[in-house]
Amino acid sequence: MKLLRNLVDSGRKLYHEPGSKLHGVWPLLDAFETFLFTPSTPTGKSGPHVRDYIDLKRTMWTVIVALVPCLLWSFYNNGYQHFLAISQFVANGGANPYLAQGEVGAAIAPQIGWLQWVIFGSSYAPDVAAPGFGDILVFGLQQMLPILFVSYFVGLNIEGLFAVLRKEEISEGYLVTGILIALIVPASVPLWQLALAVAFAVVLAKEVFGGTGTNIFNVALIARAFLFFAYPAQMSGDFVWVAGNGSQNLIDGYSGPTALAAAAQTKLEANHLASEGIPDLVGSAAEAVEAAGYTFWDLFIGLVPGSAGETSALCALIGALVLVVTGVGSWRTMVAGVIGLVSASLLMMVTAGGLDGIGGLPPHYHLVMGGFAFGIVFMATDPVSSPETDRSKWIYGFLIGVTTVLVRAVNPAYPEGVMLAILLLNAFAPTIDHFVIAANIRRRKARFG
Amino acid sequence: MTTHTIRKGFDIKIAGPAEAKIESCPEPVLVGLQPAEFLGIRPKLLVKEGQEVATGEPVLLDKSRPGVQLVAPATGRVTKVVLGQRRFPDRIEITPAAEDRFFDGPRLDADRLDGTSRDEVIEALEGAGLWPYLRQRPLGKIAAKDRVPTAIYVNGMDTEPLAADPAVAVQGRGEALQAGIRLLRRLTDGPVYLTTATGEQPAEFRGLQGVEQHQFSGPHPAGLVGTHIAQIAPLGPDQVVWYLKAQEAATLGEWVISGRYPTHRVVAVAGSAAPQRRYCKVRQGAALLTLTGGQPLGGDLRVINGTVLSGVASDAMGVLGFYAQTVSIIPEGSDSRELFGWARPQFGRLSASRAVFSWLMPKDRYELDARLNGGPRHIVNIGQWERMTPLDIHPTFLVRAVQAGDLEEAINLGLLEVTEEDVALCTFADPCKIEVGQIIREGLDLYETEG
Numbered sequence: 002m003k004l005l006r007n008l009v010d011s012g013r014k015l016y017h018e019p020g021s022k023l024h025g026v027w028p029l030l031d032a033f034e035t036f037l038f039t040p041s042t043p044t045g046k047s048g049p050h051v052r053d054y055i056d057l058k059r060t061m062w063t064v065i066v067a068l069v070p071c072l073l074w075s076f077y078n079n080g081y082q083h084f085l086a087i088s089q090f091v092a093n094g095g096a097n098p099y100l101a102q103g104e105v106g107a108a109i110a111p112q113i114g115w116l117q118w119v120i121f122g123s124s125y126a127p128d129v130a131a132p133g134f135g136d137i138l139v140f141g142l143q144q145m146l147p148i149l150f151v152s153y154f155v156g157l158n159i160e161g162l163f164a165v166l167r168k169e170e171i172s173e174g175y176l177v178t179g180i181l182i183a184l185i186v187p188a189s190v191p192l193w194q195l196a197l198a199v200a201f202a203v204v205l206a207k208e209v210f211g212g213t214g215t216n217i218f219n220v221a222l223i224a225r226a227f228l229f230f231a232y233p234a235q236m237s238g239d240f241v242w243v244a245g246n247g248s249q250n251l252i253d254g255y256s257g258p259t260a261l262a263a264a265a266q267t268k269l270e271a272n273h274l275a276s277e278g279i280p281d282l283v284g285s286a287a288e289a290v291e292a293a294g295y296t297f298w299d300l301f302i303g304l305v306p307g308s309a310g311e312t313s314a315l316c317a318l319i320g321a322l323v324l325v326v327t328g329v330g331s332w333r334t335m336v337a338g339v340i341g342l343v344s345a346s347l348l349m350m351v352t353a354g355g356l357d358g359i360g361g362l363p364p365h366y367h368l369v370m371g372g373f374a375f376g377i378v379f380m381a382t383d384p385v386s387s388p389e390t391d392r393s394k395w396i397y398g399f400l401i402g403v404t405t406v407l408v409r410a411v412n413p414a415y416p417e418g419v420m421l422a423i424l425l426l427n428a429f430a431p432t433i434d435h436f437v438i439a440a441n442i443r444r445r446k447a448r449f450g
Numbered sequence: 451m452t453t454h455t456i457r458k459g460f461d462i463k464i465a466g467p468a469e470a471k472i473e474s475c476p477e478p479v480l481v482g483l484q485p486a487e488f489l490g491i492r493p494k495l496l497v498k499e500g501q502e503v504a505t506g507e508p509v510l511l512d513k514s515r516p517g518v519q520l521v522a523p524a525t526g527r528v529t530k531v532v533l534g535q536r537r538f539p540d541r542i543e544i545t546p547a548a549e550d551r552f553f554d555g556p557r558l559d560a561d562r563l564d565g566t567s568r569d570e571v572i573e574a575l576e577g578a579g580l581w582p583y584l585r586q587r588p589l590g591k592i593a594a595k596d597r598v599p600t601a602i603y604v605n606g607m608d609t610e611p612l613a614a615d616p617a618v619a620v621q622g623r624g625e626a627l628q629a630g631i632r633l634l635r636r637l638t639d640g641p642v643y644l645t646t647a648t649g650e651q652p653a654e655f656r657g658l659q660g661v662e663q664h665q666f667s668g669p670h671p672a673g674l675v676g677t678h679i680a681q682i683a684p685l686g687p688d689q690v691v692w693y694l695k696a697q698e699a700a701t702l703g704e705w706v707i708s709g710r711y712p713t714h715r716v717v718a719v720a721g722s723a724a725p726q727r728r729y730c731k732v733r734q735g736a737a738l739l740t741l742t743g744g745q746p747l748g749g750d751l752r753v754i755n756g757t758v759l760s761g762v763a764s765d766a767m768g769v770l771g772f773y774a775q776t777v778s779i780i781p782e783g784s785d786s787r788e789l790f791g792w793a794r795p796q797f798g799r800l801s802a803s804r805a806v807f808s809w810l811m812p813k814d815r816y817e818l819d820a821r822l823n824g825g826p827r828h829i830v831n832i833g834q835w836e837r838m839t840p841l842d843i844h845p846t847f848l849v850r851a852v853q854a855g856d857l858e859e860a861i862n863l864g865l866l867e868v869t870e871e872d873v874a875l876c877t878f879a880d881p882c883k884i885e886v887g888q889i890i891r892e893g894l895d896l897y898e899t900e901g
Contacts, residue, residue, distance in 0.1 A: 038787040038789055040787070040825060041784050041785065042821065043782060049760070050778075052877075053878055053879045054796055054801045057825075059792045059793075327805040331833065434847070441843075442862045444842070445842060449686040
């Protein structure tokens with residue numbers, strides 16, 4: 002450690018003082034130095050002379066720790082869904098992509114991913130019906146590691162570039178954004194699209210506003226929204242949620258609707274049947290979800306297809322605990338979001354007749370389906386894009402919950418509502434704050450009659 | 451008597467409190483005045499190097515506040531005037547003689563005090579060089595005599611880290627304190643408040659005539675006058691209140707009783723790097739070396755005139771500040787750097803946040819050094835400022851209004867209710883290491899020039 006410290010101290014001489022050899026890129030070197038050793042910068046002469054040990058690095062690190070369960074779950078679940086899909090595909094008469102296909106001589110070689118090849122060799126042929134834990138994990142890592150790498154590589158380089166241009170220290174915000182982006186995209190996302198989305202989001206949603214602390218919208222959600230609107234084919238529908246090997250999805254033709262999509266189907270089918278004069282026999286949305294193969298507990302644990310790391314309400318709950326206990330995430334936003342979601346979905350159940358589509362879905366399903374749990378815990382609580390007073394956090398969280406249900410139930414094309422709900426409320430956050438602050442000003446004036 | 455409970459805030463449990471016994475310090479070999487500690491002062495020197503001065507003799511006056519002057523705290527020769535930028539006198543140094551010879555300044559008749567007019571009292575206080583002890587809110591500067599304060603606050607408590615306990619500082623000075631309060635009563639038509647900590651009151655505070663006593667409990671800033679004003683009687687538009695500390699009121703009283711310039715103050719010497727931690731009775735303006743045993747302090751230390759929250763770091767030749775009742779000595783820590791300090795749980799580091807895990811195994815006192823513990827960032831509001839602020843203001847929005855230069859909004863948001871010391875905890879607890887106090891002062895300066 003002493004050696005490392007000496008190395009860092011002598012490296013510091015190369016860039017720290019203006020005019021030194023590498024001073025032009027000091028923000029990059031400073032970021033590396035303070036990553037290793039806390040800085041010894043003294044406080045000013047007029048005080049306060051002592052400071053809290055917390056800094057933005059630790060704040061962001063705390064969020065990353067809170068995200069670890071979701072991250073680990075993404076490693077497991079993406080592999081699990083992959084093998085589940087293949088085994089169902091094979092059971093229905095499809096070809097196993099891990100086995101050579103066709104006649105001898107004209108055979109299509111089996112398609113094996115890069116990490117599978119590295120770890121298991123070229124003749125890897127897993128038992129798709131009963132894959133081992135290693136099979137599952139290796140596939141999950143094989144999908145997630147490149148996504149994480151691309152997300153961080155592109156994002157951090159842009160952050161570094163802007164920090165050098167602005168001559169200020171690199172802010173740690175992207176350390177969290179980088180993981181968030183990786184967890185809210187489908188694991189099958191083409192990496193070039195992801196790179197574009199990251200670049201778009203970091204530059205246009207953050208750096209043009211002045212960097213971490215000054216952006217209006219949650220950067221990770223902007224990246225997700227960019228993908229959704231720019232590449233809808235790769236980002237929505239029933240075919241994107243389970244990843245396969247290779248550029249061509251080898252389990253093409255496998256339809257893995259998310260639970261939300263399944264629930265949304267009930268309405269469409271009901272209408273269809275009604276138009277043919279057949280009585281409505283579809284059943285409730287909750288039954289439709291179960292019929293698609295998802296029990297409530299599957300949804301809670303997250304053993305369902307969906308975005309790479311946001312399927313598990315359980316993991317989000319563990320993360321919420323970390324954020325609330327450390328005080329880094331606002332419990333008010335989270336609680337208000339749940340209240341909003343529950344009350345809106347109850348209202349929807351009562352007024353929408355209780356049967357059709359997602360509107361008929363009971364609240365406890367809404368809580369565990371799609372990305373709501375993940376979104377309200379990790380993205381609605383983003384301190385920069387959410388409003389800042391305690392009272393506005395209640396309003397903001399509540400409205401996110403309500404809007405999530407509205408988007409899910411009313412929008413037939415895209416049943417995942419939490420992303421749009423949070424982005425919408427990001428836009429309204431300053432307005433909510435404005436009214437709360439105006440009330441504060443009135444109250445303070447009223448003290449004197 | 452009313453009791454107020456403050457819930458928001460934080461006690462910085464820093465190591466090295468002063469032992470609650472008062473010792474007499476040796477007479478200093480050097481005393482001095484440092485005009486820069488009076489915000490907004492435009493000093494005009496009345497003495498030259500080499501000139502002899504008597505105790506209580508005017509040394510400089512403030513051109514920006516006619517009538518306000520500073521006087522020599524000892525008899526002796528002006529040995530040096532240290533000039534700083536734009537010939538601003540950074541320090542006027544006096545080498546004291548063995549005996550005090552008192553300047554024949556204005557005085558008040560202690561027996562006829564209650565019949566003395568307000569103007570007479572003001573003029574006498576100014577002439578005696580004691581006027582600067584009266585400060586005002588808004589602004590937190592020397593009181594402007596042309597406005598009658600709606601109240602005067604005498605602060606008998608201090609919750610800043612390691613701060614001198616006013617109850618110790620006024621020990622045995624009950625009569626002087628009472629005289630000081632009689633004096634203050636001449637300056638306002640409103641009440642004189644004495645604010646103290648809850649619990650058993652020292653004899654000097656019990657039975658004081660002419661004050662309305664309020665007690666405060668809770669974490670810092672429960673002991674700040676800004677908190678007291680907001681709790682007892684928030685400032686209305688165009689209202690002004692004056693404030694001073696209990697010991698300062700006792701000092702005024704001593705001047706009334708004796709008719710001579712009161713030369714000595716009780717000062718707490720504290721902090722983990724202080725050689726001896728105790729209360730000292732020491733001459734005002736004494737070289738800080740007097741308080742540290744006469745030897746220059748070796749090593750990587752920071753000597754602070756005041757507390758670690760609101761004091762000012764002093765150089766080796768510094769003198770005791772006019773307002774300082776605490777001298778804090780802490781390590782600079784300029785060579786301390788922790789490997790992956792931001793990622794480790796840090797069970798032994800003080801923090802107001804639970805993201806530093808010292809809350810799992812709390813200690814009574816923490817060693818703190820004078821490091822920023824991070825790098826400056828834009829505001830990322832995880833609610834730390836709000837958790838530190840018991841006032842009904844939104845510090846983040848106030849700071850943004852000041853940064854945007856929107857004075858009207860800033861005033862609406864409570865700019866005039868705060869000074870640096872009220873937001874010092876925000877600066878302490880901020881993960882983004884923003885100097886909140888400096889921004890607030892910029893806003894107050896803007897108010898003075900434009901408002």
